[in-house]
Amino acid sequence: MRLLVVEDDAMIGNSLRSGLRQDGYSVDWVRDGTAAELATATTAYDAILLDLGLPGRSGLELLARWRRQQNPVPVLIITARDSVADRVLGLDTGADDYLVKPFDLDELSARLRALLRRRAGRATPIIENGPLTLDPASHEVRLDGNEISLSAREFGILHALMEAPGVPLSRSQLEDRLYGWQEEIGSNAVEVHIHALRRKLGSDWIRNVRGVGYMVPRET
């Protein structure tokens, strides 16, 4: 899952990036509105964390513009503005959730998971595909009830594939969702993780669609 953090404060931005990476997200962090525009124009994000008090273009302006462009990306506002009027305005402008600073990192993660879950059209937190289940909160993956231990990257790939079973994702799509801008990507990194996943789950669970990419077959 790839996230965009729009936050002008260096310390908060840094901490958010570290914390969310530990949760298995790939995180891009920008510090002003112009950079945020550029980032959303070139990269597809799974969710955006948006601070409102940005220098230059304000967060609300950005949000309004994304929504005008019919960009459905889930947006979670993180801001120091705590009045009811501000929250209402934020949500009515198109935000999906609103979190007032200072906030708890665990709460932020939970709200993000809820946002992503709703976006995928699920009400339950656990993603199920036949006997294979994945819990985005605890990073628990079970096959026929047995827990399977995965690395953060492996989990990320499986998560992306299980969000839309039966739909293949290309290598570059997977890379996009796994790695932020500054991270070095080995030329065959995705293949290495796919290989490891196949070894742990059995090769039937990760299919290669030649010339297109990888997918998890939909179980009925």
Added chain:
Amino acid sequence: MTSIRKKLLFTLIGAMSVVMAIGAWATYRAAWEEANSIFDYHLEQIALSVRNQSFQGGAEAVVGEESFEFVIRIWDRNGLTVHYSRPHRELPEVARLGYATERTSEGAWRVFALQYRGLTIAVAQPMSVRARLAARAALHTMTPFIILLPLVALLIWIVVSRELRPLTELARSVARRTPDALDPISEHGVPAETWPLVRSLNDLLARLQTALQTQRDFIADAAHELRTPLTALQLQTQLLERASDADTRQAAIGDLRAGLERATHVVHQLLTLARAEPGANQPAPVAVDLADLCRQSVIDHTTLAATRNIDLGLAECPPTVSVTGQAEALRTLLDNLVANAVRYTPAGGRVDVRCGRDDQGIWLEVQDNGPGIPLQERERVFDRFYRRAGQAASGSGLGLAIVQAIARQHDAQVTLDDAPGGGLRARVVFRKPG
């Protein structure tokens, strides 16, 4: 005594009494003159009528009214008293003919004397009779006033009280004002004489309102701005809790320490700004040597400049330039300017501090060769908590607001403009006193 009512009462009654006293004295004088001319005429008439009558026994008939105390005395050629209407111990000797005023131990006497066939006829009257008459006339004039005096006093008291009622209203209206409702007092219905008072009060109320609003905004801003460092602290603490290995933990502790330092700095800057705002208690101003100030500030920032590889130094600074003000505040002012210059100038840059005196006044200057501040932002950077876009350094957003507040406190002006060699020049000019 500051009661307008009492003052008016006593002044008015006093003034009326003085006027009446002058009136009474004038009446007394007029009556005295009148009595003199009448009684003098009377004296002469009595003397003449005595001359025209036989003296034996007839004199009393012409003397008339007892209370006028006329005394008739007649001498013969040898100085023997032939007739004495009322033998009197102290009747004055007649010195000359005609009118005379003679003093005796019983007081002054008015005497008229004439000679007739070897006889000297003198008619005398004590002056006290005339004085008594004049006094009675004066008293008659005064009597109605003396009787009316308490009534007049009462009237004054009532009228003044009624006229002062708008003042009481005004006082009540002022008393109703609370820090939440400082709306101006209406000038409607208050006497014209109190308009200056009402206007100054309204002026004060307006200034109070502004000051209170500034304070409220400040507190709201401050509370809001404290959320940022607190958010960072919370996140950094959680990352520290999550750290699984020693290296991560060490890094997290370093971040947390930096976060704490930042939060402390913000609080410190907030306090400094609150102290520099108008209305704060200030110690007595002293003479501050600007050369010393500049030198100390450069010394204090040497370490910071060295870590950022900035060439920080003292340029021209004549030793005898000094201003009168708060030494501590002026130091904060300069420190903020120097710290800003060092922080926002790229590594390898140069920062110069100088001071001097010209025809505009005494000035302080901090000049760098960094990127400068675009023209359209030079006003806004003085706003509290204003942060410029794209700055790597995370300050409190209060530095220049503090500089501005301290400069105002010292009647000085801060300007930001382009340094001659590119970069920013911050200049503080202390206006010449007077």
